[in-house]
Amino acid sequence: MNKLKVSAVSYTNSKPFVFGLLHSDILDKIELSLDIPSVCALKLIENQVDIGLVPVAALLQIPNYHIISDYCIGANGAVDSVFIFSNKPISEIKTLKLDSQSRTSNNLARVLIKNYWKCTPEFVEHENADAFVQIGDRTFGKKDQFLFHYDLSEEWFKFTGLPFAFAVWAANKPISEIFKDEFNAALKFGLEQRDRVLNDLKSVDNFDLSDYLMNKIDFNLNEDKLKAIKKFHDLIRDL
16 A cells, blocks of 8 residues: 655644654554645645645645545634734734745735735835744744734634634545544544643743643634635635
8 A cells, every 4th residue: 555645734733633643553554744834735736745734725726625634723713823923013014024934824914914904014025024924833932022913813713703724634636534534533642642742842931832732722623614714715815
């Protein structure tokens, strides 16, 4: 049997998933790589892997994608690791630097700026922008460094009343139901072992890793999150 190539995300929020995959029999059936979200997406788009924990914005570039899992990286309100940081209120920013590691969060920022905040900053690449999008572990403990920090998942909830799914397990080809069941079981096992995952993490100043993995991240891909993905995709198309 040929092993399926799987790209997972290397951030803290996906470590329970990775733990489950590494400590389950499914490991014998996959080739696992750890990547930043934008690379994970690119690998699935370019057919370098069969399955990826892909940013939901990237699904728009994968013809006939298949969501293969009941789990995701999501949040009901604040997620505490996807921000716009600034020393100016959002209404006053003239330039915004996007995050090179992200597709979904960059698009989420653009959607909120257009439809919720209704402002028109210029999107730039230089470091001296008025504000910048940043995601993942690089944001941990960083909120106190800026006068303004906008949690994009929290702002999405204020805008839509919906939770948000940042990344889902998707395939670029049909996957057998037997494999999907085994894959889901491995992910579930990893989520049940979050205490063990936390024990292996180094503490971070001004950041509660336990609250983050136990409460802030909502790993269940439910109907409301699927509704949010559809709404988000429609808003991306209108940008």
